[in-house]
Amino acid sequence: MISFIYFILFIIFLYKWYFNATSKARKRLPPSPAKLPVIGNLFQLGLRPHRSLKELSERYGPLMMLHLGSVPALIVSSADAVREIVKNQDLIFSSRPKLSVMHRIVYGSKDIAFARYGDHWRQVRSIGVLQLLSNKRVQSYRHIREEETSLMIEKIRNSSSSSMSEVNLSNLLVSLTNGIISRVVLGRKYDGGEESENFELMLKEIGELLVTFNPGDYVPWLNWINRVSGFDARLEKVAKSFDEFLTRVVEEHRSRKQGNTDRDGSSDEVDFVDILLEIQRENSSSYPIETDTIKALIFDMFGAGTDTTYTALEWTMAELLRHPKIMEKLQNEVRSVAGSKLEVTEEDLEKNKMPYLKAVIKESLRLHPPFPLLLPRELTQDTTLMGYEVAAGTRVMINAWAIGRDPILWENPEEFHPERFLDSEIDFKGFNFEFIPFGVGRRGCPGITFAIGVDELALAKLMHKFNFATQKDLDMTEAPGHSVHVKFPLLVNPIPHLASN
Numbered sequence: 112m113i114s115f116i117y118f119i120l121f122i123i124f125l126y127k128w129y130f131n132a133t134s135k136a137r138k139r140l141p142p143s144p145a146k147l148p149v150i151g152n153l154f155q156l157g158l159r160p161h162r163s164l165k166e167l168s169e170r171y172g173p174l175m176m177l178h179l180g181s182v183p184a185l186i187v188s189s190a191d192a193v194r195e196i197v198k199n200q201d202l203i204f205s206s207r208p209k210l211s212v213m214h215r216i217v218y219g220s221k222d223i224a225f226a227r228y229g230d231h232w233r234q235v236r237s238i239g240v241l242q243l244l245s246n247k248r249v250q251s252y253r254h255i256r257e258e259e260t261s262l263m264i265e266k267i268r269n270s271s272s273s274s275m276s277e278v279n280l281s282n283l284l285v286s287l288t289n290g291i292i293s294r295v296v297l298g299r300k301y302d303g304g305e306e307s308e309n310f311e312l313m314l315k316e317i318g319e320l321l322v323t324f325n326p327g328d329y330v331p332w333l334n335w336i337n338r339v340s341g342f343d344a345r346l347e348k349v350a351k352s353f354d355e356f357l358t359r360v361v362e363e364h365r366s367r368k369q370g371n372t373d374r375d376g377s378s379d380e381v382d383f384v385d386i387l388l389e390i391q392r393e394n395s396s397s398y399p400i401e402t403d404t405i406k407a408l409i410f411d412m413f414g415a416g417t418d419t420t421y422t423a424l425e426w427t428m429a430e431l432l433r434h435p436k437i438m439e440k441l442q443n444e445v446r447s448v449a450g451s452k453l454e455v456t457e458e459d460l461e462k463n464k465m466p467y468l469k470a471v472i473k474e475s476l477r478l479h480p481p482f483p484l485l486l487p488r489e490l491t492q493d494t495t496l497m498g499y500e501v502a503a504g505t506r507v508m509i510n511a512w513a514i515g516r517d518p519i520l521w522e523n524p525e526e527f528h529p530e531r532f533l534d535s536e537i538d539f540k541g542f543n544f545e546f547i548p549f550g551v552g553r554r555g556c557p558g559i560t561f562a563i564g565v566d567e568l569a570l571a572k573l574m575h576k577f578n579f580a581t582q583k584d585l586d587m588t589e590a591p592g593h594s595v596h597v598k599f600p601l602l603v604n605p606i607p608h609l610a611s612n
């Protein structure tokens with residue numbers, strides 16, 4: 112009898128083994144590293160996931176399946192795989208997963224960046240692309256970029272003339288981009304005073320919550336940890352304060368339109384809130400725009416626009432400080448175009464008059480894309496990608512950082528060598544899959560013209576006005592976070608360049 116039971120168990124084992132083996136063979140899944148119970152591969156991400164994922168992909172291949180808790184995640188680390196997604200399957204790779212912090216802050220993902228693919232996203236994306244971030248609109252804010260960059264130069268000049276001539280350039284770049292985005296989006300800056308302090312504190316708190324590991328996003332039954340740890344309470348508090356702030360901004364704009372009040376210290380130009388309220392009033396689109404959506408879009412412009420734009424500039428300056436010859440070549444270009452003019456203007460940057468400056472910014476974005484893993488996507492249908500089967504609901508992370516350093520695609524990929532972009536057609540608009548700092552396809556960044564407008568002008572002015580002492584041993588450690596910036600602030604010793612001051 113016992114041997115009969117063993118026999119039956121043996122048959123069951125064989126059957127299970129055969130079934131598993133054949134279903135795995137039938138389903139060719141992307142390779143995966145071994146995982147632990149409950150947390151899956153989360154322990155392998157580390158503080159700088161783009162780096163750990165690059166290392167893993169060198170072992171497991173450019174399409175690799177991880178399990179982040181109970182979330183299956185496809186990691187894409189080659190330009191060929193990105194090409195296959197964008198050219199043949201972009202639609203089903205164009206949704207976003209629900210991330211609890213963002214979902215709460217942006218009114219249930221009513222913004223552009225975190226909305227799921229569908230009618231709402233199409234509506235807000237088209238408002239973003241056609242009304243807020245079009246070339247014409249970006250052009251109309253030229254004077255804001257020129258004024259704010261001049262203000263930054265003035266601040267550097269003032270601090271460099273004092274005895275303590277070390278200047279915290281990182282801080283100045285943050286306030287430059289915050290200032291420009293605040294004026295463009297809200298119509299005025301929030302600097303100085305209690306209101307501005309609160310505004311900055313809220314943005315900081317949201318940033319911190321975003322980088323805090325949130326177990327419930329990966330293992331839903333661990334959601335209780337957020338309640339116990341106080342995370343949920345912090346999130347509620349900041350979401351409420353931010354909502355109160357945005358409600359005030361919207362109401363001020365509404366009553367100004369009705370002629371009830373004057374805007375405090377600002378000009379009469381049209382800002383993004385005015386444009387969004389006008390769209391709401393006209394109700395011209397097929398899809399009425401709610402006030403919560405307007406507030407979510409305002410948040411997006413700060414969330415997606417400030418950190419990235421300043422981070423790109425910060426890395427560019429860090430690389431230039433380490434490479435004095437490249438900095439000198441760039442200064443020569445800028446100074447020869449701007450000549451003895453008092454200020455570089457956007458005209459000086461037109462018609463490719465400063466090709467080296469553009470090459471320097473591209474090279475910095477290749478080595479240091481501010482969102483190294485872009486923003487996460489979610490697959491909406493089962494599919495086959497490069498021979499592997501991937502199931503609907505899988506999270507998709509594209510390692511733009513690894514692709515920008517792929518030795519098959521780039522010669523001496525770790526070297527900062529802007530010349531590689533001179534006489535090259537490679538651009539960051541999403542058509543060259545080896546260079547995708549702004550993402551690709553339908554979900555690619557709509558703020559490229561805005562960001563590059565700020566970064567080019569600010570860099571040109573810095574190069575025109577100052578010489579900087581070299582820092583060959585500058586610490587280039589990356590700070591952990593979604594957008595990756597230099598861990599330690601850039602402290603520089605600017606010396607005014609006499610001929611242009």
Ligand code: HEM
Pocket residue numbers: 223224225236239244411412415416417419420423480481482485486487548549550551552553554555556557558559561562563
């Ligand atoms: C150097 C600066 C910037 C970089 C490197 C950058 C990069 C990116 C990346 C990688 C994405 C995700 C793309 C994808 O999933 O394929 C993105 C999305 C987005 N960016 Fe930017 N960005 C920058 C500046 C800006 C600015 C200035 C704005 C607006 C003022 C902006 C608005 C957005 C929005 C709204 C999205 C979401 C698009 C969608 O999901 O449909 N970005 N950006």
